[in-house]
Amino acid sequence: MGAVLAVTIGILVIHVNFVIFQGLFDAIVRDLTDYRFGNLQVTDEEDYIDKSDHSLVNWFERIPYVYAATPRLDSSAAINITKFGKRIEETRVPVVGVDPLRDIRASTVHKTVTEGQYVFSRNSIVLGSNVAKDLGGAQVGDNVKLKIVDRYGQDQLKRFVVTGIANSPGGQGFDYSVVMHIDTLRDMMNREGYTGSIMVKLNDPTKATEIKEFFLRSFPNQDFKAETLEEVAEQQLAGFRSGIAMINMIGYFGMMSSAFAIVTIQMMLVNGKTKEIGVMRAIGAKRKDILIIFLFQGLIIGTIGATVGTAAGLGYTIYAMETKMSWNNSLPLEVTIQWDKVIQTALTSFSLALIASLYPSYRATKLLPVEAMRTV
C-alpha cells in the first residue's frame, strides 16, 4: 500500500506541477499572443513601417491561415488630470495607438476593458487600470491631457475623454498603458502614414514560421522584420522555460524519491517474508521463481500506482480546466492535457517502480533456505 502510494504521489506531483507552471507559462503566452504580439509581428528593422498599413493588412488577410491583422503604433507620453481641483501628472506612460475596427478582430485586448468601452473615436482614450489609479482614480468620462514629443522634438498636447478602463487578469494587457486611436497618435507624433508594427493573428498558429518566411520573400527589399511570438518574446519566455524545466526536474526527483521508497518498502517485505521464502525454496522453488514473485509484486505496485496517480492527475487537470483555475487569483491558467506527457509520466513511474523492485527481488533470491527458515 505504501509503495503504491509512493508511486501515486510521485505522478500526482508531476501533474500538479504541469497544471500550475506549464499552465502559467501557456497563459502568459496566450495573453502575449492575444494582447500584444499576435502569432506574428511585423516591424521595420530600423525605424517605422512607411508602407501603407492597409495594404499590408490586406496582404495578410488574403492568406487562408490568417484570421486578421491590425496595425499598431507605440510611443510614450506625459499624462495629467485635474481631479477635485488637484492636478495629477504621470510621465513616461506607454501609449499604444490602435485601429479600433481591425484591432478587435486581431486582438482580444478590448475584452479587458472592464469599465466603459474600447477606443472608438479620435479623441477617446482607454486608461490601463494602474494608470487610472496613479491618476488619482481616473474614471470613465474624465478628461485627461496627453503630451507627446513628436518626431521634431516638439511637444504635442491633446485633450481626451476617458472612455474605458482596462484591467486584464495577470496584468499582461494594457494595464500600465493608455490606448488611443492610431491616427490620433500618428498626428501627435507627426508620423502620418507610419506604423510601428503589424500584429497578425492566425487560424493555425503552427503556420507562423511558414507565413513569416513567405512574407519576407514577398517583400525582399523593404527592411521588414517579421517575428513569431517565440522570437519576439524570447527573453521573457526563456526565463519562464528555465523555471519550468527546473520545477519539472524537481518533480522527477520526487518521483525518484518514491522509487527509493519502493526499494525500502520492498526490502522490508523481503525481510518480513524471509521465512516464507525459505519454505518456498525448501519445497522446490528455484531462485528465479522467487525473483519472479517479487518482480511481479513490483509490477503490480507500478501498475496500480501509475494508474491511480494518472487518474488523480488527470482529474486534477480536468478540474483546473473546468474551473478555469487562476494563478494567485488573477491570471487564469491555460490548462491543456498533453497526452504524450501523461503517457510518458505514467510509463516513467511504472518503470521506476519495476527497477526499484530489482534489488529487493535479487536479495530475496540470495536467501539460503536453511538460514531463511531460522528466522522467527
Added chain:
Amino acid sequence: MTKIYGEGDTQVRALRDVSFSVRKGEFLLIIGASGSGKSTLLNMIGLLDRPTNGNVIIDGINTSTLSDNQISSFRNQKLGFIFQSANLLSDLTVLENVTLPRQILGNNETAISDAKKLLTTVGLEPQMYKRANKISGGQAQRAAIARGLANSPSIVLADEPTGNLDSVTAETVVQLMKSMSRKLGQTFIVVTHDPSQFGDVDRVITTKDGRAFEGKESNKIEVTA
C-alpha cells in the same frame, strides 16, 4: 559426512563423520538432545544445506554434483518437508498451500483434485478454503503433512512435527504420519526430542555431539564412514 560451521577458533563441528543408509519405506527417528546435530543432519539429508565433507546419495543420485536449480527440482520432486511450526504460507488458503509443490513442479492439471484428496485423507476437508492463518496448530500441522506428500516424494522429512502441539493433537499427527507411511510406502525421517510419542518405529538413530549412533541412547551403535 561432516558439517563444520565457522572458522578457526569459532569452528563448530555440528556433524562428525556421520554415515548411514535408509531403506525405502522405513520410518526412521532421529533423536538426541538439543544441539546434538539432529536438525543439522536432517538439513543435510533434505539438501537444505551442504555438508563440509561427504555427500548425500538419494535414489542413487549423488546430490553433491547437482547445481542449485537441480537441487531445487530434486527437493520438489523427491523430498517432502514437514516443519515444526507447519510453516504454511499465511496469505494462501489451506488448499493453495497443498497445491504449491505441484505448481512449482509445473504439473497443474490434477494438482487441485489431488490436493483435495490429500486434505480429505488428513481430515481437513472442511478447512480447505480457509486461510492458513485461520486454522489451529494441529490442523496446520496436518495441512503441512498433506503439503509434504503433495508430489509423492521418495522421502518425507519432518523436523519436530509435534514440537508445538498438545499431547492429544501430537498423537493424532503421529498416527497420521505412520498411516501415510504404511499406505503410500514412503520413507519417513523424523527428528524428535521425544521418541515416546512415536512408539514403535522401524529404526532409531541417536545423535550426540555431532555423532550418530544406531539405536537409542542405551543401546547405541555409532554409525560412521
